[in-house]
Structures are given as structure tokens and as C-alpha cells.
Amino acid sequence: MEKQEELQQRKLGKGRLLLFPLPFQGHINPMLQLANILHSKGFNITIIHTSFNSPNISSYPHFTFENISEDSPTGCTDLLGNVNNIILLVKLINEVCFDPFRDCVKKLISNSSAEDPIRCLISDALLYFTQAVADLVKLPRIVLRTSSLFSFHVFHSLPLLLQKGYLSMEDSESETPVLEVPPLKIKDVLLTFKNGGEAQSEMLSKIISETKEASGIIWNSFQELEQSILPTIQQEFPIPNFTIGPFHKYFTASASSLLAQDQTALSWLDMQAPLSVLYVSFGSIAAIDKTEFFEMAWGLANSKQKFLWVVRPGVIRGSEWLEPFPAGLLDAVSERGHIVKWAPQQEVLAHPATACFWSHCGWNSTLESICEGVPMICSPSFGDQLTNARYVEAVWKVGLVLENGIKREEITKAIRRVMIDQEGKEMKMRMSCLKEKVNFCLTKGGSSNKSLDSLVSFILTF
Numbered sequence: 001m002e003k004q005e006e007l008q009q010r011k012l013g014k015g016r017l018l019l020f021p022l023p024f025q026g027h028i029n030p031m032l033q034l035a036n037i038l039h040s041k042g043f044n045i046t047i048i049h050t051s052f053n054s055p056n057i058s059s060y061p062h063f064t065f066e067n068i069s070e071d072s073p074t075g076c077t078d079l080l081g082n083v084n085n086i087i088l089l090v091k092l093i094n095e096v097c098f099d100p101f102r103d104c105v106k107k108l109i110s111n112s113s114a115e116d117p118i119r120c121l122i123s124d125a126l127l128y129f130t131q132a133v134a135d136l137v138k139l140p141r142i143v144l145r146t147s148s149l150f151s152f153h154v155f156h157s158l159p160l161l162l163q164k165g166y167l168s169m170e171d172s173e174s175e176t177p178v179l180e181v182p183p184l185k186i187k188d189v190l191l192t193f194k195n196g197g198e199a200q201s202e203m204l205s206k207i208i209s210e211t212k213e214a215s216g217i218i219w220n221s222f223q224e225l226e227q228s229i230l231p232t233i234q235q236e237f238p239i240p241n242f243t244i245g246p247f248h249k250y251f252t253a254s255a256s257s258l259l260a261q262d263q264t265a266l267s268w269l270d271m272q273a274p275l276s277v278l279y280v281s282f283g284s285i286a287a288i289d290k291t292e293f294f295e296m297a298w299g300l301a302n303s304k305q306k307f308l309w310v311v312r313p314g315v316i317r318g319s320e321w322l323e324p325f326p327a328g329l330l331d332a333v334s335e336r337g338h339i340v341k342w343a344p345q346q347e348v349l350a351h352p353a354t355a356c357f358w359s360h361c362g363w364n365s366t367l368e369s370i371c372e373g374v375p376m377i378c379s380p381s382f383g384d385q386l387t388n389a390r391y392v393e394a395v396w397k398v399g400l401v402l403e404n405g406i407k408r409e410e411i412t413k414a415i416r417r418v419m420i421d422q423e424g425k426e427m428k429m430r431m432s433c434l435k436e437k438v439n440f441c442l443t444k445g446g447s448s449n450k451s452l453d454s455l456v457s458f459i460l461t462f
């Protein structure tokens, strides 16, 4: 009898989950990976999404999709590339999505059946308005935090940092350590918070308070990577915390890529010697100005190393793509490098030719580099990138930060330090240790594997 019930249960699945990603590449990827992970555990999946940056539905025939058809947050794409605009955009998304999202969830609940009950909502931490909707329709909400535990701790610490006066400190003190959030320096805190002003503190305060109201938090991180900060997080967010990452080790990010990934990146890497190539990419949102772009190009050319460079259309402020490149410099760069608009990043990092990753230190990029054992050069510009970069350099000691912005001499020196010097070999060894820890945490009985089992049991209590 028991067996028959079990069989029946397996046929029906464990119920349905509603997942709602923030519509940015670095947030869509982990949410859709999480959807695949939970689907593989027997849950049915409905992805609720915006019209803005809507996901690639054809890659997920096993999911149901619901477009909330929000009124477009005016000129969305023009708002990217600058921290104040990103804050504005996140705020707008939280405002314009409220009504259509609420109506969508209500409709899904009223159409749901006893055989396929909706267990809970899983939404991005930055979609703070979804907590009020979840409360309204009496659906438990679990938050997905797509970045590190440490970065959320730093966000949580903003009121304290403000109270201690760190945000009004002079630039001359920029190298001073901030004892409340080690290993950050004053300049990291200033870059993370100062430009965002009031709007950013208000937004972070909502993100933090609405996360505390949720039933639990899922982290795309793993215990061994952020062991020391875990007890603090558990105190700050006294709800169940599930560290089940890195998600992309279960399912790759390629299926959820919003831009076409140029496969010539891989065929070009196939022609290069092992551990000879620097991979350069600043992710889907960060932008640089023309001067920085020239400095990058000269730094790369002068390093005399091979490089694969993702120049995303729009990454250079005020330019469509490569027009600012003077022809002479383009020739010099082309001798050693290959430029693409968007790459299959995970495969690039896993390629035997890739030796180093010069990154903006978005959390997905950082995790993807760790998982492939590739040391990093860090050029963070806003948000969690500063905290991620400082961990890369000072805690895991698997890379270095370009401390003075993007300057050609410093770039060339950094490339040599990581790709040629003994220092770089030591970084590579430490990265390889982290890579082993990743593999271990995902195996049966490993920390992420156990945490995922707890998450599944937790969801089944709803």
C-alpha cells in the first residue's frame, strides 16, 4: 500500500514552485539553474518573468512560463551601466511589477489543483515587493540571494557603517581597513555605497527587511567557501539558510544566456597552448569609458600575452561596439588576441588554454572562475563586485585587485604577476584547492548536497 502511494506521489511530483528572477543576466542565470536543480528533485516549475529581458523559453520545455507583461520601466536598457541607473531600474521594476505580479500569482493559485499544489514562491532578494504579495496571497516566500554571503553581510552593515562615519571619510584614508567588515578597506566601502546615496540605502534597507520576513534564504554559495561569515549571517537572518551552490555545477548558464555566445571563442582557444590565455570580460552590466578602454587595449598589447576579450556591445559608454578603436591599435591587439561580443564563459574558463580571468568580479563570474581553478585579476566597479574582489585577493588569495582603476602599466604588471611570476603559480595552487572543495561539497554527504536535501524537505513542509 505504502509503495503504491509512493509511486502515485512520484508520478504527480512534489508539487509546484513559482520562481521569479530579477531580469538581469547575472540573476536570471542562477534562478534558472536553481529551477533545474529543484525540477530534478521532483518539483514542477513555473517561471514568472517580465517582458523586459524575458528568458529564453525554448531552452526549458519542461517548465511553464508566465509573462506578467508589466508596463516597461521606461527606456530600461538605456539605464544600465551606471550604478545610480541600476538602482533606479531595480526600484522601477519593484514598482511596475507589483500589480501584474500579484494578479498573476492569484490566477495561478486559483487555477492550481490538489494534485499539483503550489508549495511556495522563490524570488530574487532584490525583488523585495514580492514579500508583500506573498503575504497577501498567503504563500510562503523563499528568497534567492544570487551573490555571496559576505556581500549581503556588508549590505546589512550599511546603517552601522553610516553611523561610524565611514561614508564621509576623506580619500586620503582610502587604504585604511574597515574593522567592522574585514577585509574591506575604506575605498571599497566608498565605492560600494557612496555614489548610490540615499536611494541605495533605502533600497538596501527594503531588500534586507523583506528578506528577514521570508521563510528562508537560498544562497548560490557553499559552506567551505564562506565558512567564517556563516554564523554572522545566521544571526542577521535568523531563518533557515541553505547554501546549496555553486548552481552552475549542476546546470550550465548557456541555456539562459540573453545574448548569443560566440563559439569562435572556443575554436580560437583550441589553437592556443595550455595555460597561455588571459580571458577578459566585465559581465553583462558594467561599463567603462573610452579612456579606460584604450588603457585596457594598451595594457593587453604590452603584456605580450595571448588574450580572449569580450567587448560586449554597449560596454564602452557612448559607443555601439569597437568604433573607438584606432585602426593601428586594433592591428596590434589582433596579433595576440581574439575579440568577441559575448562568450560561452563557463566553457572558456574550463578550457585548458585559459590561465587567468580579468573580471569585474560579478558573483557568477567569480564562482565560475573558482570552479575551474582559474586565478583572477579584479576590476570591480559597483555593488557586490568590491566585496567579491577583496575576498579573491585577501581571503582566498587567488588573485589581485587593480587598485588604481584601469591604467596600462598596472594592467601589464598584474598580468605578468598572475600569468608568469611565482606569485601567480601560488594563486593557481590555492585556486585548485578551492576547486577540489567545490567538487567535494556537491558529492553525496558534502555540505551543498546535504543543504539541498534539507531545502527539499523544508519546501515539502509547506
Ligand code: UDP
Pocket: 024, 025, 026, 027, 029, 253, 257, 261, 281, 282, 283, 284, 285, 286, 310, 341, 342, 343, 344, 345, 346, 361, 362, 363, 364, 365, 366, 368
Ligand atoms: N557571461 C557569458 N558570456 C560572457 C560574459 C558573461 O555567458 O561573455 C555570463 C557569465 O558566465 C555569468 C553571467 O554572464 O554567468 C554574468 O554574471 P556576473 O554575476 O558575473 O556579472 P553581472 O553580469 O551580473 O555583472
